[in-house]
């Protein structure tokens with residue numbers, strides 16, 4: 629994770645291109661070949677994968693003597709949605725503020741869209757919804773949008789600004805003063821502000837804390853739409869179900885450190901199936917145990933299985949030849965019946981991200997998933 633980012637690519641070619649233009653023709657080429665050599669270098673740059681939307685390594689920050697963030701490293705790829713999770717005070721907002729150049733880190737490095745975080749141009753294509761949002765109450769929503777477009781020095785026509793307001797459910801409120809907006813409406817406005825600069829990266833710090841269920845669903849759809857258009861999103865939210873629905877990957881912070889990170893499949897790692905059984909003999913119990921770890925309560929047997937996309941091949945006990953199977957449940961049920969068990973119910977279950985998060989935080993274990 630701490631490897632240097634690939635800093636050049638179609639979106640990031642510029643002052644920090646990783647492949648320098650040759651000042652003199654390489655050995656073996658005549659001056660007439662120089663344009664061809666330069667083209668080759670430009671082609672090489674263009675062929676490189678784009679730089680990550682966010683890259684950070686070894687970020688550290690203390691307030692007084694209290695460390696808030698310690699050695700935090702992670703990456704958000706282009707068009708990827710990454711959730712930042714962790715308990716209160718874990719350091720999530722401090723990490724976000726360091727990434728955006730709003731808090732100076734004590735150590736570590738970070739880049740946004742292939743540029744150092746300290747480069748103002750790095751912010752030009754980043755949309756940000758802060759955790760504590762407050763807009764000038766005397767301005768109208770349309771004026772707030774126009775103000776932020778000017779701050780970002782992006783040319784966005786009025787029609788497009790109004791479209792953004794409509795997208796977050798504020799159509800028809802453009803000329804109303806923000807002072808009269810509810811908290812949820814102000815948060816919607818903050819989201820519109822984050823989206824209006826045509827961002828390549830959107831950082832959302834608790835974007836739904838003030839929103840009603842419909843508003844949360846709207847934000848979910850907006851995040852999925854951003855991803856579909858190749859926009860990267862870093863999402864800090866305590867609403868784990870929301871994170872689980874929209875995020876490709878998750879970074880879990882605890883005590884200022886990365887406690888775990890990985891894709892949802894990596895983090896959840898296993899799925900469960902619940903079976904209500906009677907007539908469970910030693911052979912039946914052995915067949916269950918051969919499929920996964922088993923917990924029993926009141927006639928319900930909860931079986932933890934490998935993740936869907938990493939299901940282990942099983943051997944069919946009825947055949948001599950090993951038969952690779954991707955889903956062990958149908959054959960398990962068949963075998964249990966053959967062995968004399970009565971199967972009253974079979975229910976799919978899934979370990980939720982919330983279960984996993986609580987497990988990680990309570991165990992105090994760190995490391996990548």
Ligand SMILES: Nc1ncnc2c1ncn2[C@@H]1O[C@H](COP(=O)(O)OP(=O)(O)OP(=O)(O)O)[C@@H](O)[C@H]1O
Nearest residue numbers: 691694695696714715716717718719720721722723
């Ligand atoms: N400006 C500040 N001055 C002093 N301490 C700060 C400051 N900002 C953050 N901290 C401390 O840094 C630690 C991390 O805070 P941070 O806001 O980053 O956590 P968080 O994970 O975003 O929490 P929450 O989920 O409650 O929003 C906390 O101990 C907090 O008190």
